[in-house]
Amino acid sequence: MKIRTLGATGPRVSALGLGLMGMSDFYGPTDEGESLATIHAALDAGVTLLDTGDFYGMGRNELLLREALRGRDRDSVTISVKFGAQRDPAGNWLGYDARPAAVKTALAYSLNRLGTDYIDIYRPARLDPSVPIEETVGAIAELVQAGYVRHIGLSEVGAATLRRAQAVHPIADLQIEYSLLYRGIEKEILPTARELGIGVTAYGVLTRGLLSGHWTAGRELTAADFRAAGPRFQGEHLERNLALVEALRKIAAQRNITVAQAAIGWVASRGEDIVPLVGARRRDRLAEALGAADLALAEQDLAAIEAAVPAGAASGERYPVGQLHSLDSEG
Template sequence: MQQRRLGTAGPTVSALGLGCMGMSALYGPTDRSESIATLRAALDAGVTLLDTGDFYAMGHNELLIAEALKGVPRDAVQISVKFGAQRGPAGDWLGYDARPAAVKTALAYSLQRLGTDYIDVYRPARLDPNVPIEETVGAIADMVKAGWVRHVGLSEVGPETIRRAAAVHPISDLQIEYSLISRGVEEAILPVLRELGIGVTAYGVLSRGLISGHWTAQTAMASADFRAHSPRFQGDNVARNLALVEALRQVAEGRGITVAQAAIAWVAAQGSDIVPLVGSRRRGQLAEALGSLDVSLSADDLAAIERAVPKGAAAGSRYAESQMAVLDSER
């Protein structure tokens, strides 16, 4: 397994990480046994970076990971945890809480559910507008000093917040959506990260399956599936976006690779400081994603891919308007 380091202050991890959210929530029905089998297949393949959030099905995802990791040496994996999102019993979103006491309480619960005595990378899921980022990062830094956390990460925040956070404690990485059709990070955020020596864990590299090469306009979605309410999967938007996928398919087939492998390899090729996270929920999906690690894209390949999927060509925003409004990374 190839490896990459998460920034100058972060851990060395597998060049491909596994995002575990969909194994528990937000993408429709789940399969516990297949999820655990997929997690173990990832570990067997050398994937060491597992990403989760304490609010993914209200702790279910952390418990799932704990089950899959039974018998696995703790230092063989790096666990990344997001915290702070508040949810009600019906699954409704209530906002964010990143006050220092909340940080430490959430960490205590995650440690218990994961069955571990430390988290490798701990990060607020979003910027809490009511709490200065210095206070949130300071609280995580306290937990680093106490040995409960190894590294401090961030998620979906913009340049000013990144600078303020890094002034308090070294930041390993920023977790943010980055794909062929979500390239907002390139303008102002990526240059600041590279100036400060902060890495990127890129989620949504397949835009939640939209640019995987397997999605069609007829793909059924359960009402509980996040994508059923995502602008990019709606009406005329999905047709326009799938036309981009077909253009990408022509390039991928010319290279003898799949659409998904082309999309993942493109993200990985944007810099050695970027680690793509794939949300594979089944072993077949994982095997296809792992195949991207064998893909070396030439300058001509990259140019062909970008002609097929030009920057800014996607139809629809990556989240609904109400969710976009709370993203510090979009301001």
């Protein structure tokens, strides 16, 4: 497994990371046994970056990760944790809380659930509009000073917020969606991150399965699967997006790789400061994604991929309108 460094001050991690969200929440029924086996397979393959959130499964995802790391060398993995999202017992969203006291309380619970003395990268899941980013980052900086956190990260924030946060404490990485179907960060956010020496961990590289090459037009989604409300998975939007996938499939087949590997490989090719997060929930999907880790896409390969899925070609927004308007990165 190749290694990349997250920004100027961040940790060295595997060139592909594993996002654990779908193992506990948001994508319908889960299988804990298969999830554990998938995490173990990732670790055995050299994946060191594991991403979770304290609100994934209302803490269940962190407990799953604790179990997966039982008997493993804690210092050999980089655990990234998002916090701040507020949910009620039914799982409904209540907003975000990134006040300094809430930051420290959330960390205490995460340390306990994960069974660890420190978290490698700690980040607010979104910008709390009622709390200046300086206060949130300042609170995490105190936790860094105390040894409970190694690095500070951010998620889905815009260029101006990156600058304000970096002025308080070095930011290791920005976690943000980036894929062939969403290239919005290229205009301002990515150049700013690079100017400031901030790495990028790219989630949604397969657009929540849409770019996996396994999605079909007739697939039925359960009420527990948040993709059912995603504009890109509905009606004519889905038809147009699947047409793009088929165009990509032809390019991938010519190079003897899969659609997913082409999509992941494209993101990885955008710079050594970018680490794609794959959300594989099963060992077979993980094995396919890992095949992208050693891809060396030539310039003509990348040009063919971008011709199949041009910038701005995606149909439908990446989130429902209400959620989209709450993202600082879309401001």
